[in-house]
Amino acid sequence: MLSKLVEQTCLAGATDAKIVSTKDISIEHHLADMCKDPQCENYGLSKSCPPHVSGPDGFRDLLKKYERAIFFRIDVPTEILVSPSEDRREVFRLLHEIAAATELSAKEMGYDDARAFAGGSCKRIFCHEHPDCRVISGAGECRYPDSARASMSGYGVNLFKLMKIAGWQMDRITGDTDPEATPMGSLTGLVLIE
Numbered sequence: 001m002l003s004k005l006v007e008q009t010c011l012a013g014a015t016d017a018k019i020v021s022t023k024d025i026s027i028e029h030h031l032a033d034m035c036k037d038p039q040c041e042n043y044g045l046s047k048s049c050p051p052h053v054s055g056p057d058g059f060r061d062l063l064k065k066y067e068r069a070i071f072f073r074i075d076v077p078t079e080i081l082v083s084p085s086e087d088r089r090e091v092f093r094l095l096h097e098i099a100a101a102t103e104l105s106a107k108e109m110g111y112d113d114a115r116a117f118a119g120g121s122c123k124r125i126f127c128h129e130h131p132d133c134r135v136i137s138g139a140g141e142c143r144y145p146d147s148a149r150a151s152m153s154g155y156g157v158n159l160f161k162l163m164k165i166a167g168w169q170m171d172r173i174t175g176d177t178d179p180e181a182t183p184m185g186s187l188t189g190l191v192l193i194e
C-alpha cells in the first residue's frame, strides 16, 4: 500500500519519493537553532515556524507514534532557488501541496494519523499578501489548511542525512551558490505514516 502512496506522491509532482524508517530521521538541535541565529527573515511570522512549533524535542516525541515516512524531493534549477522570483514561490507552493496531498491520500488509505511537513515559510509562500499569519494574530484558523504545512527546519530534521539514506545527492544551495557551477538543487518534504 505504501508503494501506491509513493506512486501518488510522484504523480502529484515529486521528482522521486522513498519509504524511510523513522529511525533514520536524525533530529539535531543545532539545525533548529539556525532559524533563530542567524535569524531567518521569516522567524516567528507563522504558526508553522519557530518559536511557534514544538521544535526538536516535540518532533522526537511525535516520531514515537510513527514507524515509516514518505520522503520526497523536487529537483529545481538553482537559478530559481536563489532568486526572489514568483517562480521560487511557486515551487515552494508545489512542495507544500505535494506534502498535503500525500498526507490526504495516506488518510484515505487508512493511515489516519499521517502528518506532512515541508520546507520554507508558509507566511512567505501562501500569505505574503497578508500582514499577519491569521493564527498568530488570533483572527482565526489557517487560511490554507489544505496546502500549507510546517517547515522541517524548525524541528531540526537533518535533511542531508535523510537524502543520503534515500540514495540521493543533495547540493547545499545558498544565496551565494553559482547556478552555473551547481545547476540543480532539491526541495524536500516528509509525510509521517503510523
Ligand code: SF4
Pocket: 045, 046, 047, 048, 122, 123, 124, 126, 127, 132, 133, 134, 135, 136, 141, 142, 143, 144, 145, 148
Ligand atoms: S495563516 Fe498563512 S502564515 Fe498562518 S499558518 Fe496558515 S498559511 Fe501559514
